[in-house]
Amino acid sequence: MTTLKKVSEATALVSSLREAYDSGLTAKRQWRINQLTALRQLVIDNQKVLEDALHQDLGKSSSEAQLTEIGIILGDIDYALKNLSAWLKPQKVSVPLAVMPAKAFVVSEPVGVALIIAPWNYPMQLLLAPLVGALAAGNAVVLKPSELAPATSAALAKLIPVYLDTRAIAIVEGAAKETGWLLEQKYDHIFYTGNGRVARIVMEAAAKHLTPVSLELGGKSPIYIDESVDLEAAAQRIAWAKYLNAGQTCVAPDYILATASVQHELEAHLVAAIAALYGADPLQSEDYGRIINDNHFARLSGYLADGRVVADGKPNKAQRYIPPTVLAEVKRDAGVMQEEIFGPILPMITVTDLDDAIDFINSKSKPLALYVFSENTLARRAFTERTSSGALAFNVAVIHLSVPGLPFGGVGESGIGAYRGKRSFDTFSHEKAILSKPLKPETLALVFPPFTESKKKLIKGLLRKLS
Numbered sequence: 001m002t003t004l005k006k007v008s009e010a011t012a013l014v015s016s017l018r019e020a021y022d023s024g025l026t027a028k029r030q031w032r033i034n035q036l037t038a039l040r041q042l043v044i045d046n047q048k049v050l051e052d053a054l055h056q057d058l059g060k061s062s063s064e065a066q067l068t069e070i071g072i073i074l075g076d077i078d079y080a081l082k083n084l085s086a087w088l089k090p091q092k093v094s095v096p097l098a099v100m101p102a103k104a105f106v107v108s109e110p111v112g113v114a115l116i117i118a119p120w121n122y123p124m125q126l127l128l129a130p131l132v133g134a135l136a137a138g139n140a141v142v143l144k145p146s147e148l149a150p151a152t153s154a155a156l157a158k159l160i161p162v163y164l165d166t167r168a169i170a171i172v173e174g175a176a177k178e179t180g181w182l183l184e185q186k187y188d189h190i191f192y193t194g195n196g197r198v199a200r201i202v203m204e205a206a207a208k209h210l211t212p213v214s215l216e217l218g219g220k221s222p223i224y225i226d227e228s229v230d231l232e233a234a235a236q237r238i239a240w241a242k243y244l245n246a247g248q249t250c251v252a253p254d255y256i257l258a259t260a261s262v263q264h265e266l267e268a269h270l271v272a273a274i275a276a277l278y279g280a281d282p283l284q285s286e287d288y289g290r291i292i293n294d295n296h297f298a299r300l301s302g303y304l305a306d307g308r309v310v311a312d313g314k315p316n317k318a319q320r321y322i323p324p325t326v327l328a329e330v331k332r333d334a335g336v337m338q339e340e341i342f343g344p345i346l347p348m349i350t351v352t353d354l355d356d357a358i359d360f361i362n363s364k365s366k367p368l369a370l371y372v373f374s375e376n377t378l379a380r381r382a383f384t385e386r387t388s389s390g391a392l393a394f395n396v397a398v399i400h401l402s403v404p405g406l407p408f409g410g411v412g413e414s415g416i417g418a419y420r421g422k423r424s425f426d427t428f429s430h431e432k433a434i435l436s437k438p439l440k441p442e443t444l445a446l447v448f449p450p451f452t453e454s455k456k457k458l459i460k461g462l463l464r465k466l467s
């Protein structure tokens, strides 16, 4: 089933998945391995189909599709397959003297039925990366791709039932109405990636069943850059991170904070970096993407008047093309500074110094990522200690999500929970505490009433020392 016509179909779907989960099917180690391997095969067999769909939805080049969607998913699957045995092993924990003799373990068990709701900007990666965690952890899953990336949604809706076990894994296409029907059902975890407005709808629906949520959201991720770095080299990395997927990346640098003199020098380097990446006319570049739809195109076009456009180029409405743009002389209260830009426009805001930059960042919601381009140890320490963000990266942007050991997620308005690597497995697992203590000898007599005077003394003194 890939489309729902009424809410009762969502109810029937989720109850059939729950039956499969309750039967013990999905918890079996071999089932998890089979599904992960089948997902791998799906991606490998259909690379061209997926690349074409991503190109249709976002004008993504095949290299970018490989780098940011297909390759990431294959890497995630391999990592999960390689580490699954270790993740499934009971983790022994030490037992305090007062409880000895006993053995204590933590065992990860599946949570049950999970709902994964994905956005349009990395429509394959952001649907399948959480799926890898959910399958590795042994759950049944409902997948809801974004309707705003219809080609990718349709391709995955067709392929997933062919490769994966339909008894326990379903994909449902649709928009707000269908997602609403799905959200009326009871799950054991809801994993949502997207904007803060819908996140609130998701959390409200989850609250009805006390269902835990992961909310992978966005916001404005700043760059701070100072004169201690090689500005030419920094500009290259900044331009790549900003204009990847035409700026439609949740961890894309949203704006730059720098002193006037650094900005002055950086401008020319950014223009040169854009030309090096996409040629003199990025409209002609096969490597430069397009804006997802007309609404976003109109929204982004409106921002172009919020500063002095540094890099040349005109938007093209028919192609939904917004050129890689740097905006100088942007006021702190300009429209482009009010919400996440989510497009290829990079405003530069003048700060007097590092403290001014930190105060500005701290006056806004906690970002998903914060990028500091500085060789100055004190500056790096100041950002580490005095700001809060989902991630903090020095002299690089976006790449932190390629490190499986680093949690990927937000804080405050930028999200709840984190995943990737083992955390994807943990997100969809319950850590069950297991304690086993022999009945004899009875070492617990001290905690049983009646509390005689000698027991009271022992409780006050000895027990505290032993725990």
Ligand code: NAD
Binding pocket: 117, 118, 119, 120, 121, 122, 126, 144, 145, 146, 147, 148, 174, 175, 176, 177, 179, 180, 193, 194, 195, 196, 198, 201, 215, 216, 217, 218, 219, 249, 250, 251, 340, 342, 368, 409, 410, 415
């Ligand atoms: P979107 O419009 O595709 O919405 C996401 C999902 O929510 C879709 O599946 C959609 O069907 C569903 N939805 C939309 N309206 C709904 C409603 N009223 N009720 C229930 N479900 C509804 O994507 P988007 O929200 O525009 O995505 C962009 C945002 O996502 C940006 O803020 C970006 O920063 C953020 N994002 C975060 C990450 C991350 O990993 N933290 C990754 C990518 C994008």
